[in-house]
Amino acid sequence: MATAKSTKTGTTKRAADVVEKVYKQVKEMAVEYRFRPGERVNEVELAQRFNVSRTPVRQALSRLVHEEFVTFVPNRGFFAREITPEDVRQIYEYRAIIEVGGFNLACERATPEQIAALERDWMERSGEGQSSDIMGEADESFHMDIAQMANNPYITNALRDVNAKLRFFRQIDLENPARCKNTYNEHAAVIAGLRNADPAGAEILRRHIVMSSEHAIEVTKEGLARIFFETSRK
The missing domain is CATH 1.20.120.530 (GntR ligand-binding domain-like)
Known part of the structure; x- marks a missing residue:
């Protein structure tokens, strides 16, 4: 049981590390306006770019919604922030x-x-x-x-x-x-x-x-x- 618990903890940590890495990379793109204002953020393309599944990409984008670098529209997805x-x-x-x-x-x-x-x-x-x-x-x-x-x-x-x-x-x-x-x-x-x-x-x-x-x-x-x-x- 201890081994199974240790394995699960290690897996969870690796998953969190992947999300953190993707978050930093996508945030850098948002900060530097590599997404056009108002552009839909393509989760599939980002997942392919970083060689990860869409799950850590979605989690990273959700964090960036709270930080106001992207917005989320239900049934439509994530969009780059507008600026005026x-x-x-x-x-x-x-x-x-x-x-x-x-x-x-x-x-x-x-x-x-x-x-x-x-x-x-x-x-x-x-x-x-x-x-x-x-x-x-x-x-x-x-x-x-x-x-x-x-x-x-x-x-x-x-x-x-x-x-x-x-x-x-x-x-x-x-x-x-x-x-x-x-x-x-x-x-x-x-x-x-x-x-x-x-x-x-x-x-x-x-x-x-x-x-x-x-x-x-x-x-x-x-x-x-x-x-x-x-x-x-x-």
Whole structure:
């Protein structure tokens, strides 16, 4: 009986590992908009791609429904998330609320060593001539590091979820040389605010994050054009 129980436990763990692996792969596809907005997600194709049955694919997609990367329509299946300029603007607003709260707590809780490491890591990762992909990763890491200084896992988890939803658009935004230059200046001001525990740093951070309606339209249009152009070539 012990052997049978051990075998069953091992089988269950392997099945869970398969679901987790498929989930991560499909989520990466959703984050990078390799599914067109509104496109029906083909479970059979995904199962063939990952060499698994449809069961772990369905389980992975169900998790992504709760995370709002895909939607489910009864009797029709799973569909890639839609996106509009207003969606992008509102997600950036939500991100600002999370990060400003995290910044205020970090002012109380961050150590001088953590702040020095934040500045050093940002400068090392965002050197001159970096691609927008690298800049996007460096920028995301910078903001996550501040959130982690708040020592509140709910803040870091919420920001991690928001970052995934915005990653595609963040990288497009940072292709703009003026935006990139502003990012350096504003990050320096945020670091100074942390060092001095200055509440004014929170407002600098908020303005740094929040998109105007006009800019949200511009970035979303560019993003959608790329999504449909890239998928049309496959």
